[in-house]
Amino acid sequence: MKLSAATFVARDVDALAGFYGAALGLAETVDDSPRYRELEGGGVRVGFAFTGAYELLGLQDDAEVSGLRSFLTFEVPEADMAEAVAQAVGQGAALVKAPYRTHFGALLAVLRDPEGNAFRLVGGAA
Structure with a gap:
């Protein structure tokens, strides 16, 4: 499956x-x-x-039913994280949490799309 x-x-x-x-x-x-x-x-x-x-x-x-119940995570090359966040914000996303290192060591940013749905960008290998 x-x-x-x-x-x-x-x-x-x-x-x-x-x-x-x-x-x-x-x-x-x-x-x-x-x-x-x-x-x-x-x-x-x-x-x-x-x-x-x-x-x-x-x-x-x-x-x-309303409220934050789920979110999607999109992987981008870690080196491109700042550019990916800027692109999303430039298209109307709201930055909730700027890129930061999680306790797993991943680079992660949290945003909301124009309708308020949360999504994350996570840095991956280039």
């Missing part, structure tokens, strides 16, 4: 998909705007679905 995709329910599918494409250089693989768009990066797809997806999936009773 492998994770094939993670999907955000978005208030504005086009804007959020556009943000991740521009901020992180993810390539678009599906464009069913305004209902769904999908980007790919490193073998994992990131989807952006319209709010009507809750009803389509039979999840409308839970659609009022």
